[in-house]
């Protein structure tokens with residue numbers, strides 16, 4: 084005799100029709116965490132849900148194209164645009180929201196390095212939270228180690244920066260997030276970060292100024308206390 088499937092044997096019957104974004108949001112709220120544009124939410128995304136989010140964003144993007152009165156059915160240039168934009172956001176430019184921090188191996192400071200070290204310029208790519216327009220620029224990182232500082236490979240700074248910048252950002256908040264992350268991973272005596280970037284929301288739209296750049300910095304520890312160290316770092320950054 085063939086058994087009929089009962090509701091309890093069907094896959095998550097209660098989940099049917101609940102968008103995956105709603106499930107993720109409920110978990111974040113239950114944990115009383117924030118999910119602003121530049122927050123990482125990887126801890127709340129379960130295996131397989133990123134693919135489901137891709138499908139969900141694609142459907143919503145198709146709605147945007149429909150509302151923009153673009154004939155995606157006849158226009159072969161835009162027939163796959165909804166899917167492409169969904170992938171662009173989730174897998175590329177905003178990936179730093181959905182995946183966990185890159186694995187970084189920290190080594191003890193065996194050589195007792197205690198000289199100013201500068202990493203950069205690292206090219207950084209982000210997007211502004213206001214318009215989702217590109218923000219592209221450079222970052223310099225100054226590290227003042229002490230005997231307790233963890234040493235990380237030079238390329239690891241670039242990976243940490245990529246993870247923080249891969250979210251809709253506000254430049255002032257992005258550099259603070261990056262500084263917090265590097266402080267946590269390496270415990271230096273001092274840390275200095277300078278970021279210089281072009282905000283395409285100023286070039287492509289708005290005032291349409293192609294040359295304006297924004298520069299900002301964060302100083303921590305010995306860079307805050309020691310003006311000579313701060314001057315040394317700023318003098319060593321190439322001016323162009």
Ligand SMILES: [Zn+2]
Pocket residue numbers: 211212213214215216284285
């Ligand atoms: Zn903007």
